[in-house]
Amino acid sequence: xxxxxxxxxxxxxxxxxxxxxxxTHGVLRVKMEMDGEYIVKAETVLGYIHRMHELMGENRxxxxxLPNLSRLDYLGALGYTHGHVLAVERAAGIEVPERAxxxxxxxxELNRIASHLFWFGAFVMDLGGFTPLMYAIEDREYILDMLxxxxxxxxxxxxxxxxxxxxxxxxxxxxxxxxxxxxxxxSLKKYDALVTGNIIFRKRLEDIGPISAEMCRxxxxxxxxxxxxxxxxxxxxxxPYSVYPxxxxxxxxxxxxxxxxxxxxxxxxxxxxxxxxEQGLEKLPDGPIMPKKAPKxxxxxxxxxxxxxxxxxxxxxxxxxxxxxxxxxxxxxxxPTYSNMSLFDEACEGMMIMDxxxxxxxxxxxxxxxxx
Amino acid sequence: xxxTILNALVAVVAAIAFAALNAAYLxxxxxxxxGRIQRRPxxxxxxxxxxxxxxxxxxxxxTKQLMIPGGADKALFMVAPVLAxxxxxxxxxxxxxxxxxxAHSMNxxxxxxxxxxxxxxxxxxxxxxxxxxxxxxxxxxxxxSQNISYEIPMLITVxxxxxxxxxxxxxxxxxxxxxGIWNWNIVPSLSSPLMPVxxxxxxxxxxxETNRAPFDLGEAESELVAGFHTEYGSMGFGLFFMxxxxxxxxxASLITILFLGGWDCPLGLFPGVWWxxxxxxxxxxxxxxxxxxxxxxxxxxxxxxSWKILIPISLFNLLLTAGLLxxx
Amino acid sequence: xxxxxxxxxxxxxxxxxGLGITFKEFFKPVVTVAYxxxxxxxxxxxxxxxxxxxxxxxxxKCVVCGMCERGCPSGCISxxxxxxxxxxxVKGEMKTKKKKVLTRYDLNFTTCSLCxxxxxxCNFGAIKFSKEYNLASSRKEDFHFxxxxxxxxxxx
Numbered sequence: 007x008x009x010x011x012x013x014x015x016x017x018x019x020x021x022x023x024x025x026x027x028x029x030t031h032g033v034l035r036v037k038m039e040m041d042g043e044y045i046v047k048a049e050t051v052l053g054y055i056h057r058m059h060e061l062m063g064e065n066r067x068x069x070x071x072l073p074n075l076s077r078l079d080y081l082g083a084l085g086y087t088h089g090h091v092l093a094v095e096r097a098a099g100i101e102v103p104e105r106a107x108x109x110x111x112x113x114x115e116l117n118r119i120a121s122h123l124f125w126f127g128a129f130v131m132d133l134g135g136f137t138p139l140m141y142a143i144e145d146r147e148y149i150l151d152m153l154x155x156x157x158x159x160x161x162x163x164x165x166x167x168x169x170x171x172x173x174x175x176x177x178x179x180x181x182x183x184x185x186x187x188x189x190x191x192x193s194l195k196k197y198d199a200l201v202t203g204n205i206i207f208r209k210r211l212e213d214i215g216p217i218s219a220e221m222c223r224x225x226x227x228x229x230x231x232x233x234x235x236x237x238x239x240x241x242x243x244x245x246p247y248s249v250y251p252x253x254x255x256x257x258x259x260x261x262x263x264x265x266x267x268x269x270x271x272x273x274x275x276x277x278x279x280x281x282x283x284e285q286g287l288e289k290l291p292d293g294p295i296m297p298k299k300a301p302k303x304x305x306x307x308x309x310x311x312x313x314x315x316x317x318x319x320x321x322x323x324x325x326x327x328x329x330x331x332x333x334x335x336x337x338x339x340x341x342p343t344y345s346n347m348s349l350f351d352e353a354c355e356g357m358m359i360m361d362x363x364x365x366x367x368x369x370x371x372x373x374x375x376x377x378x
Numbered sequence: 379x380x381x382t383i384l385n386a387l388v389a390v391v392a393a394i395a396f397a398a399l400n401a402a403y404l405x406x407x408x409x410x411x412x413g414r415i416q417r418r419p420x421x422x423x424x425x426x427x428x429x430x431x432x433x434x435x436x437x438x439x440x441t442k443q444l445m446i447p448g449g450a451d452k453a454l455f456m457v458a459p460v461l462a463x464x465x466x467x468x469x470x471x472x473x474x475x476x477x478x479x480x481a482h483s484m485n486x487x488x489x490x491x492x493x494x495x496x497x498x499x500x501x502x503x504x505x506x507x508x509x510x511x512x513x514x515x516x517x518x519x520x521x522x523s524q525n526i527s528y529e530i531p532m533l534i535t536v537x538x539x540x541x542x543x544x545x546x547x548x549x550x551x552x553x554x555x556x557x558g559i560w561n562w563n564i565v566p567s568l569s570s571p572l573m574p575v576x577x578x579x580x581x582x583x584x585x586x587e588t589n590r591a592p593f594d595l596g597e598a599e600s601e602l603v604a605g606f607h608t609e610y611g612s613m614g615f616g617l618f619f620m621x622x623x624x625x626x627x628x629x630a631s632l633i634t635i636l637f638l639g640g641w642d643c644p645l646g647l648f649p650g651v652w653w654x655x656x657x658x659x660x661x662x663x664x665x666x667x668x669x670x671x672x673x674x675x676x677x678x679x680x681x682x683x684s685w686k687i688l689i690p691i692s693l694f695n696l697l698l699t700a701g702l703l704x705x706x
Numbered sequence: 707x708x709x710x711x712x713x714x715x716x717x718x719x720x721x722x723x724g725l726g727i728t729f730k731e732f733f734k735p736v737v738t739v740a741y742x743x744x745x746x747x748x749x750x751x752x753x754x755x756x757x758x759x760x761x762x763x764x765x766x767k768c769v770v771c772g773m774c775e776r777g778c779p780s781g782c783i784s785x786x787x788x789x790x791x792x793x794x795x796v797k798g799e800m801k802t803k804k805k806k807v808l809t810r811y812d813l814n815f816t817t818c819s820l821c822x823x824x825x826x827x828c829n830f831g832a833i834k835f836s837k838e839y840n841l842a843s844s845r846k847e848d849f850h851f852x853x854x855x856x857x858x859x860x861x862x
Binding site for chain 1: 412512513516591594670672677679
Binding site: 066069070071072073074077137141144147151154155156157158159162164167172173196199200201203204205206 | 716717718720721723724727728731737749750751752753777778779819820821822823826835
């Protein structure tokens with residue numbers, strides 16, 4: 007059911023999908039003017055979890071900011087830390103040994119799979135099916151156990167350092183990762199049969215929540231939201247960084263612009279991440295994980311440095327303006343979910359509330375990342 | 379004279395006790411079944427296998443404070459849970475468990491059960507409206523339109539069966555199917571070749587009438603917090619909960635009586651109440667199984683399913699059966 | 707007309723496939739670890755709160771340089787020391803030298819983010835992560851750890 011409907015604006019009531027709500031993942035408030043079940047106007051109110059990460063970046067030295075980056079988007083934390091570490095290494099001119107780069111790429115892709123698994127479970131739970139959440143979390147436990155054996159934490163890792171890693175991976179990790187890959191492929195087939203092929207699920211998502219490429223460009227949406235609308239842009243391919251040019255993987259793009267396209271983009275991305283992990287484990291070189299002359303005190307020369315990485319939610323950018331001292335002068339975080347969320351107000355006009363919430367689920371929001 | 383009154387009283391109390399016990403322990407069965415499907419244990423702390431969980435929940439619900447939201451319509455608010463639970467339990471009076479076990483066999487048993495089921499729909503509307511909560515009103519409006527749309531194919535299918543058997547008395551409906559699985563109403567025969575389709579339609583409609591997933595828009599937990607019973611705590615919520623499970627048992631009993639031969643054995647050997655109970659519980663297991671597998675439909679998907687798919691097919695089946703009954 | 711029926715038929719088939727998958731999962735073993743009755747062993751590198759390492763005589767290796775205190779982003783470590791004189795033999799005669807001895811090492815775990823800057827910046831190998839995960843309490847004061855005391859309790 008789509009298309010414009012004639013709505014009488016003088017008979018509406020205001021519904022507050024408030025800060026405490028099971029469907030908005032985090033503290034997000036959406037003030038909706040409703041006419042029965044249809045949304046006339048929606049207004050997003052942010053800021054309930056603003057924790058001033060950018061100001062903390064200015065008040066602390068560069069190594070002291072490392073734990074903050076994991077707390078931004080806790081589901082895909084390694085991608086954000088990767089961006090930060092690359093930006094500071096570019097600023098201070100630190101060379102990273104190859105083994106460290108490969109391990110970083112492998113762990114970032116494993117974290118991306120974990121983040122997409124959690125999104126998948128929470129999204130299907132929003133639509134009413136409670137079981138795939140449990141299956142997805144069980145798969146995610148394998149990844150978290152692997153990463154815990156290496157880094158020591160399960161969710162907010164503080165693993166990358168400027169120049170390399172904190173500690174090295176051992177053979178147990180490589181064996182566990184190699185055993186995980188066929189297991190995950192079997193699980194993806196199971197999710198395909200249980201969820202993607204299901205007629206109820208398809209009716210819930212086909213032609214629902216159209217976000218066109220024009221709207222994506224207007225609001226600066228990136229990541230699976232843009233790739234579900236036909237825009238072929240992935241930072242790992244278009245502006246390559248780290249060791250990604252060595253890997254052979256595809257970027258899934260769908261042109262239907264509806265929620266099902268965004269869902270399929272993420273499921274295909276999980277498969278492509280598995281390919282990257284496989285290739286990374288095969289090509290893993292030996293060597294040190296920190297450069298020989300790793301500087302203890304980081305004072306980048308004065309200047310303006312930017313680094314963009316592709317995280318699970320889109321293109322995360324970090325801009326460091328340094329004035330030569332040991333604190334940054336300006337520490338700017340470009341959060342992908344902020345741009346993805348800003349198109350919600352325009353996209354949900356005239357929709358029913360069930361469809362609007364399904365669309366919100368397909369945007370994959372993590373609110374602490376919007377409010378930083 | 380007084381003995382028959384005593385008999386009647388005992389029979390009615392037994393029927394109500396059966397309904398209440400089922401409603402309480404079906405919750406346990408659902409939570410354990412859901413747990414096993416999701417690879418987790420389900421309640422296993424209170425008592426062996428968690429069997430003391432329903433009494434523990436009951437005590438908790440009864441000792442909580444009953445809060446009425448300010449500005450809510452007190453009469454409607456208090457009446458709604460009772461209205462949700464009472465008709466379901468009273469319908470048990472006509473359900474025949476076996477040849478000899480029935481509280482009161484009525485000649486219009488089928489009609490009576492459906493009449494009481496419609497009262498349940500009214501209870502949802504009173505609950506949503508009386509709580510003075512926008513989420514509640516929206517959810518109850520959805521639930522009422524769902525209830526009305528799915529009663530129609532259900533009744534059309536029942537008319538088909540009543541036409542075939544010639545009676546509305548539930549005991550005689552089962553009696554017409556005695557003698558083994560080839561006599562049951564679900565098996566297609568010369569005068570009604572589309573019976574399995576009717577069974578499927580009736581099954582889907584009873585899922586929708588009892589507000590079970592995938593048709594649980596009334597209590598859409600992840601969108602409208604808790605739907606029409608958002609504002610109910612303590613025993614109000616408990617009554618809605620138990621009413622829903624009593625409705626499920628009534629729905630399963632109806633399916634068994636109308637299509638699966640009631641207390642008849644598949645081979646026709648030892649008919650009895652144990653076959654009836656076995657069939658009911660298998661059907662209830664499939665209700666639980668369906669709930670935890672599928673997501674929720676949208677309101678227009680649900681109404682489309684009823685008006686555009688179920689009603690035409692059941693009408694066609696009715697006309698076909700009426701025509702073929704004249705011939706064969 | 708054909709599309710109407712084929713949609714119904716294919717839809718029903720997908721529903722039955724889904725039911726088959728959950729039915730198979732019904733019979734697989736349970737994944738849950740019944741926590742208080744069964745526990746999981748923590749991995750080697752698990753990050754609990756930090757604790758002091760002692761040398762052969764049972765004294766903490768910490769020389770109170772203060773690198774951990776300065777490196778912590780949240781300011782949860784506070785140290786105190788006192789100067790102690792000790793005799794040592796240098797080229798045949800006894801000389802008195804001074805060294806710093808740790809008297810207090812307080813960790814405020816309510817603000818610690820387990821980043822590891824303290825462990826990394828210690829040049830003397832005096833602190834490491836513990837494996838404590840079973841910390842639950844109803845008062846904030848229970849999380850202001852006195853690490854020197856804990857070292858003594860562990861040794862005694």
